[in-house]
Amino acid sequence: MNSRRTIGSRSGNHHPELILTFGMQMSLKTKKYMKTAAFVLTAALLLQFVSAVCIDKQSQERMGYFYRYPEDSYDVMYFGPSHMLFGIYPMRIWEQYGITGYNCAGYDASMPICYWMFRQMIKTHRPKVAVLDVLNSERVDKWWDVQVTHITWDRIPFSRTKVWAVRDLFSDIAMQREYLFPFYLYHNRWKELTAQDVIRVFRPVENVDMGAVADGRVAPPDYEEDADVPQYQGTGSEDTVNIEYIRRFIHDCRENDIQPVLVFLPYMGVKENLEGANEIYRVAEEEGVPYLNMVYEDGLVDYDSDFSEATVHLNVAGATKVSDYLGQYLADTFALEDHRGDPAYQQWEEYDRRYRSAFNERAADAGTLVQCVNFLFGSANTAELEIRKGAVPEQPEQKLLKEAEEAGLLRVREVEQFSPDPDCVAETAEGKEAGLPEYHITVRDKDTGQLVAGHYYAE
Amino acid sequence: MLEIIFGKQLSMISAGFLIFCALIVFFYRIAPGRLRTAVLCAANLGFMYLAGGREGMLLLVLSLLAGYTGCLVVESTRGWMKTVWFAIFLTGIFALLALCRYVPFFLAQGGLQVPVWLPEVPGISFYTLTIAACLIQVYWGGMRAERSVVRFTAFAGFFPTLSSGPVMDPPSMLRQFRLAARPDYNHITSGAQRILWGFFKKLVISERLAVLVNAVYGDYHTYSGWYILMATGAFALQLYTDFSGCMDIACGAGEMLGFTLPENFDLPFLAETESELWRRWHITLGEWFKNYVMYPLLKSPALLKVRELSISRFGKRKGKQIPPRIAMLVLWFLIGFWHGGGLKFIIGSGLLHACLMILGQLLEPAAHRINVMLHVTEGGTLNRWFRRARTFLCLCSGFVFFRADTFRDALGLYRGMFSGNRALFSAEGYLALGLDGKDSVILVLSLFLLFALERLHRKASVRSRVSALSLPVRWTLYLAMFLCVAVFGMYGPGYQASAFIYAKF
Numbered sequence: 017m018n019s020r021r022t023i024g025s026r027s028g029n030h031h032p033e034l035i036l037t038f039g040m041q042m043s044l045k046t047k048k049y050m051k052t053a054a055f056v057l058t059a060a061l062l063l064q065f066v067s068a069v070c071i072d073k074q075s076q077e078r079m080g081y082f083y084r085y086p087e088d089s090y091d092v093m094y095f096g097p098s099h100m101l102f103g104i105y106p107m108r109i110w111e112q113y114g115i116t117g118y119n120c121a122g123y124d125a126s127m128p129i130c131y132w133m134f135r136q137m138i139k140t141h142r143p144k145v146a147v148l149d150v151l152n153s154e155r156v157d158k159w160w161d162v163q164v165t166h167i168t169w170d171r172i173p174f175s176r177t178k179v180w181a182v183r184d185l186f187s188d189i190a191m192q193r194e195y196l197f198p199f200y201l202y203h204n205r206w207k208e209l210t211a212q213d214v215i216r217v218f219r220p221v222e223n224v225d226m227g228a229v230a231d232g233r234v235a236p237p238d239y240e241e242d243a244d245v246p247q248y249q250g251t252g253s254e255d256t257v258n259i260e261y262i263r264r265f266i267h268d269c270r271e272n273d274i275q276p277v278l279v280f281l282p283y284m285g286v287k288e289n290l291e292g293a294n295e296i297y298r299v300a301e302e303e304g305v306p307y308l309n310m311v312y313e314d315g316l317v318d319y320d321s322d323f324s325e326a327t328v329h330l331n332v333a334g335a336t337k338v339s340d341y342l343g344q345y346l347a348d349t350f351a352l353e354d355h356r357g358d359p360a361y362q363q364w365e366e367y368d369r370r371y372r373s374a375f376n377e378r379a380a381d382a383g384t385l386v387q388c389v390n391f392l393f394g395s396a397n398t399a400e401l402e403i404r405k406g407a408v409p410e411q412p413e414q415k416l417l418k419e420a421e422e423a424g425l426l427r428v429r430e431v432e433q434f435s436p437d438p439d440c441v442a443e444t445a446e447g448k449e450a451g452l453p454e455y456h457i458t459v460r461d462k463d464t465g466q467l468v469a470g471h472y473y474a475e
Numbered sequence: 476m477l478e479i480i481f482g483k484q485l486s487m488i489s490a491g492f493l494i495f496c497a498l499i500v501f502f503y504r505i506a507p508g509r510l511r512t513a514v515l516c517a518a519n520l521g522f523m524y525l526a527g528g529r530e531g532m533l534l535l536v537l538s539l540l541a542g543y544t545g546c547l548v549v550e551s552t553r554g555w556m557k558t559v560w561f562a563i564f565l566t567g568i569f570a571l572l573a574l575c576r577y578v579p580f581f582l583a584q585g586g587l588q589v590p591v592w593l594p595e596v597p598g599i600s601f602y603t604l605t606i607a608a609c610l611i612q613v614y615w616g617g618m619r620a621e622r623s624v625v626r627f628t629a630f631a632g633f634f635p636t637l638s639s640g641p642v643m644d645p646p647s648m649l650r651q652f653r654l655a656a657r658p659d660y661n662h663i664t665s666g667a668q669r670i671l672w673g674f675f676k677k678l679v680i681s682e683r684l685a686v687l688v689n690a691v692y693g694d695y696h697t698y699s700g701w702y703i704l705m706a707t708g709a710f711a712l713q714l715y716t717d718f719s720g721c722m723d724i725a726c727g728a729g730e731m732l733g734f735t736l737p738e739n740f741d742l743p744f745l746a747e748t749e750s751e752l753w754r755r756w757h758i759t760l761g762e763w764f765k766n767y768v769m770y771p772l773l774k775s776p777a778l779l780k781v782r783e784l785s786i787s788r789f790g791k792r793k794g795k796q797i798p799p800r801i802a803m804l805v806l807w808f809l810i811g812f813w814h815g816g817g818l819k820f821i822i823g824s825g826l827l828h829a830c831l832m833i834l835g836q837l838l839e840p841a842a843h844r845i846n847v848m849l850h851v852t853e854g855g856t857l858n859r860w861f862r863r864a865r866t867f868l869c870l871c872s873g874f875v876f877f878r879a880d881t882f883r884d885a886l887g888l889y890r891g892m893f894s895g896n897r898a899l900f901s902a903e904g905y906l907a908l909g910l911d912g913k914d915s916v917i918l919v920l921s922l923f924l925l926f927a928l929e930r931l932h933r934k935a936s937v938r939s940r941v942s943a944l945s946l947p948v949r950w951t952l953y954l955a956m957f958l959c960v961a962v963f964g965m966y967g968p969g970y971q972a973s974a975f976i977y978a979k980f
Contacts, residue, residue: 048660055950059957066958179476190968192479200967207913 067199068217070206075170078227080220082118083173087140091352092117094227095134095265096149096279097125102329103149103281106226107371108336108394109343110364114354117143119227122168124161127153127258131265132181136172138272145275145350147342148265150307151283153258154251154292158185170198224367224374231331232378232387233324234412243287247312250295251288259299266303275350278307281330281338282317308345316341321415333419336394372396376461380469385455386413388471392425392459397468399459402431407454431456434472484597485525487638487724488677488966493670495522499634500731504658511655515629515732522634531596534571535632538599541567542606543627546613546620561614565607572603580816600813601640604763606631609645611767618646626652635728639721641739641759644766651734658733666730668938671956673723676716678964680925683910683918684713686965690908692878695888698908700896703888707871710878715743716925718757742929747862749832749869756870760813764806772802796836803829814877819885823876831869917963 092115094104099121106117120137122129130148138146159165162185172178174196182195194201205213255263262278269276278300280293293309300307310316317323322334330338346352355361375395382388385401392399401417403409409417420426434456453472460467481491499518506514524532545564552560575596579589609631612618621627630652636643658666691698691706698706719740729736739758746752753761772778778798786794804826811825846853879885898904910918928937941949 051946052660052664055953058950059954062954062958063961066962070962183479189478189482194968196479199961203962203964203967206962207911 063199065217067202069209069213070202071170071198072166072202072205073213073216073221074167076216077221077223078167079120079171079223081223082120082137082171082227083140085118085141088142089116090118090141090143091115091355092145092147092346093134093137093141093143094119094121094147094149095125095130096121096147096281097130097151098123098329099151099281099283100147100149100279101227101229102231102324102331103335103338104147104342105228105230105335105339105394107224107228107368108339109346110356111368111394112340113343113347113352114356114358114361115343115346115352116355116361116364117226119225120168121149121227123164125165125168126155126157126159127261127265128158128185129165131261131268132177132185133168134265135268136175136177136181138268138274139175139177142272143274144352145277145346146265146269147277147279147346148262150262150278150280150293150296151289152292153262153296154256154288155258156256158257162186162191166195166198166201169195222370224370226367226371228335230335230375230378230391231324231329232382232390233331233384234321234386234390234416235323235325236412237284237319237323243285243290245287245290245294247309248294248297249291250298251291253295255299259295262296262299263303266305276305277346278305279342280307280309280311282310282313282319282322282334283328284319284323285311306349308342310338310341313341318415318419321412321419332390333393333416339394376459376468379459382469382471385409385457385471385473386416388457388459388469388473389413389416389420389426392420393423396462397459398424398462399426399457401426401428402434402456403428404434404454405430405432409455481525484527485522487635487721488674491525492724495525496670496728496731500658500663503732504663508655508657511657512623512626512629512652515633515652515655516625519628519632519634519637523632523637526598526638527596534575534596534599535602535637538568538571538603538606539628539632540624541571542609542631543621543624545610546627547622549610549614550620557614561610565610568603568607568610572599575599577816584816598636598638598640601642602632602637604642604760605636605645608642608763608767609649612645618649621649629655633729633734635725636736639718639725640757641722641725641737642763643759644737644762648734648737656733658731662733663731665938665942666727666732668941668953669727669730670724671727671953671960673720673725673727674960674964675921675956676720676723676925678960678966680918680921681713681716681720682965683914683921684709684716686910686914687908688713688878692880692888695884695891698896698899699891699894701899702896702908703875703892705899707875707878707888708867710874711867711871712922714874714877715740742933743870744867745863746866747859748866749828749835752866752870753828753832760810764810768809769802769806772805773798778802800833803832818882819876819879822882823873823879823885827873827876828869831872921959921963 092106092109094100094106094117101119101121101123104119104121106119109115109117118141120133122133125133127148127150134146134148169178179196182192186192186195266276278296280296283289285293290311293311296307297309317330317334317337322330322337324331347354355364372395375391376397379388379391379395379397382391389399389401391397399420408414417426417428421428434453453474455471455473457469457471457473458467459469480494482489485491485495499514503511503514503518520532520535523535527535541564545560545568548560549557549564576599579595582589609618609621609627613620621630630643630645630649633643633652688706688710691702692710695703722739726736726738737759739760741755741758743752743755746755778801781801782795782798785797788794789797807825807829808821809825811821811823814820814824843853845851846858851858875888876882876885879888898907905915906912931937931940941952944952
């Protein structure tokens with residue numbers, strides 16, 4: 017007697033037809049479920065791919081590489097609005113002090129936005145020190161231009177922290193949706209897609225500046241807007257919502273064994289900005305954290321030549337100085353190890369090589385003389401500038417040229433005519449008539465003497 | 476997180492609805508026989524809560540209770556009390572509709588403030604008709620009153636139909652809900668395909684047409700002449716794809732749960748007369764009014780008396796035609812009123828079409844004589860397309876009123892049609908409407924796809940044809956449609972996928 021029971025059989029006898037039928041039914045049912053699951057999975061993967069193609073790539077360029085570097089590989093992480101973004105070069109700090117870092121600042125980022133950036137970043141990368149630029153801490157709103165926040169946030173993966181952040185910042189459901197599911201916003205980009213959008217899904221562009229943005233322009237300041245506010249003169253008011261988030265930043269740093277540092281980068285701001293910055297002295301004292309208000313560091317930057325576009329952001333020359341200043345402070349205060357030459361940080365030597373290569377490319381692509389000179393700062397290059405007799409550079413450019421000369425980056429001489437140089441690119445200022453070039457600059461690697469860039473400029 | 480997924484008001488054209496639907500299908504599928512109806516009942520109330528808030532759910536519950544109780548009471552009474560109870564409950568059911576839809580309208584017309592406690596409830600006009608139909612059928616003896624309040628709620632408040640219909644006919648539909656058969660794999664996949672098609676029609680086609688229509692109707696003084704003509708035709712297509720897309724979603728969701736809902740559209744643009752048109756457009760509404768208004772009206776003592784008088788006055792042949800025409804005018808007045816209390820609906824969605832139908836009937840002999848004189852082959856291809864074009868123009872004539880903000884604006888639009896403005900025919904003039912070249916290409920291609928598939932569907936179901944294809948081809952088609960909706964759909968910031976046009980009713 018067969019001990020094996022079959023369906024519907026009480027006696028335990030075999031019923032081959034039943035076994036076969038039941039087996040086929042089970043197989044058909046399982047097959048259907050598996051087909052459905054396979055279809056749904058295929059649809060989800062396709063949607064994920066299409067989403068990656070459609071999403072604006074600026075966020076990937078800014079923050080994409082953050083996640084590629086090993087966890088906990090940053091000694092310092094920098095947070096803040098665009099002043100920090102343009103003002104601190106982590107790779108310069110690496111070159112000078114062997115301190116690793118990433119610039120996590122964002123365009124028009126309020127303190128609440130910076131706080132939530134910090135919360136999301138430290139989930140995977142816990143630094144020893146976190147630096148926060150406290151610009152606009154006097155404002156009472158949680159955000160003011162969130163369209164540019166997409167550039168920073170879109171690349172951050174979906175997570176519980178991101179949900180909390182979005183729900184805390186935006187009361188509007190539609191905005192929450194577009195931040196948590198960027199495809200909801202970007203699917204409209206199908207009209208603008210190019211082959212690059214597809215290529216970039218597989219080969220993302222590396223951000224060699226470790227999140228920072230290098231701007232080579234020079235813009236003179238508007239001294240009429242210069243507010244002369246004495247140091248320590250604050251707003252005298254109670255904590256704003258932005259200050260509340262600064263405090264949360266400090267507390268969360270401490271909970272995660274991270275040293276918080278508050279900074280205010282050099283800025284020719286209005287009275288409200290400067291008083292707001294001064295109010296942070298009180299907050300820093302109450303919380304027992306260091307605060308560097310660089311507005312009152314005389315001689316740190318030159319307001320005539322170290323800023324781009326209306327003295328809002330530091331340019332390369334200014335950011336190099338400020339990065340050196342901050343790097344020195346970090347190295348002295350927090351005893352951060354100098355990792356240069358450390359075999360465990362060999363990868364950073366390679367990052368540095370790419371960083372310098374990028375600076376060389378920028379010098380080679382510079383459309384104006386001032387940009388070309390600006391990219392000497394923080395690079396491993398020097399340059400020789402020939403000025404046609406009678407040509408007079410404009411004021412901000414003059415100051416920049418003098419700075420570069422004094423820093424030993426540039427040698428200037430006046431000539432009757434230029435020595436011919438077939439490797440030089442002839443440039444004319446945009447919108448001006450092409451005329452005889454007035455400047456001839458040759459940029460070379462300081463150590464090897466190899467030609468990096470050569471330009472003729474009309475002005 | 477739930478609010479992010481479902482939104483403040485759950486809409487049928489949302490990812491939230493798809494998730495909701497999938498969850499209900501799952502629980503309905505795994506529930507044992509007796510519990511399936513309870514699952515549906517809970518789903519209906521849950522949907523109304525998400526779509527219409529607490530007020531919406533409360534109103535639905537009140538309407539359902541009025542209908543359910545009314546059916547039981549009417550069935551158990553006899554004689555004149557039966558009629559009294561019937562009148563009381565029917566009045567109560569329609570009073571709730573009047574409170575939510577017509578009281579605010581008339582208050583606004585009178586310049587009075589609408590009380591904040593008067594809620595705007597989506598779809599109340601639709602489920603009210605279904606509930607009223609149950610009561611009327613029980614009164615007539617056409618069906619037995621449903622004893623189970625759970626089953627009554629599951630049927631009369633069936634969530635896919637709550638937003639924009641279809642209006643369900645109780646005797647045939649209730650049978651399905653009494654069976655509550657477990658849906659099989661084919662039901663679920665077939666229903667899902669239909670929902671996808673509905674999303675395509677709504678998001679890819681209807682919303683694109685809306686850009687053109689809104690631009691013209693929003694500023695018809697600037698966009699006059701050919702703009703108005705184009706926009707009115709576009710609105711006909713927009714309304715069709717919007718409403719039929721919604722019906723595809725509703726029927727698809729019903730199919731996923733194992734129910735076959737009645738169709739609301741049957742290729743209406745192929746209609747050759749006004750009468751035929753309204754047998755192909757919003758079919759269930761037409762059937763409801765025909766069964767519960769028109770026929771009782773024709774049998775009413777008043778119209779029977781009119782018939783007698785007409786025959787004695789005008790003779791049998793002509794006299795017999797008068798009562799149906801009076802009934803038609805009353806019917807279409809009510810249909811127009813059902814769309815909205817305003818004159819533009821009463822005229823544009825009601826009396827205008829009645830007049831066109833009556834005119835069509837009156838002129839039919841003359842039209843036949845003209846065809847004979849011109850040697851036109853009636854029933855020939857050219858003649859059929861001519862009649863279809865004529866019917867389409869008649870349809871559009873009413874849509875000018877339907878789409879215009881007010882009756883006065885509609886008259887202004889009619890005047891503006893003859894301004895001779897031909898700027899539409901220049902690239903600049905067209906692009907000024909807000910739909911760029913790429914969007915226009917997508918619109919034309921998707922309209923072509925729509926008409927091609929509908930033409931194929933006349934001969935045999937497109938879904939059946941597709942399921943007969945090999946798996947790789949099938950999957951490619953389904954995934955291509957899915958990605959089309961995801962990428963080309965007009966939704967997201969900058970777009971406000973307008974709530975289904977008929978969900979306002």
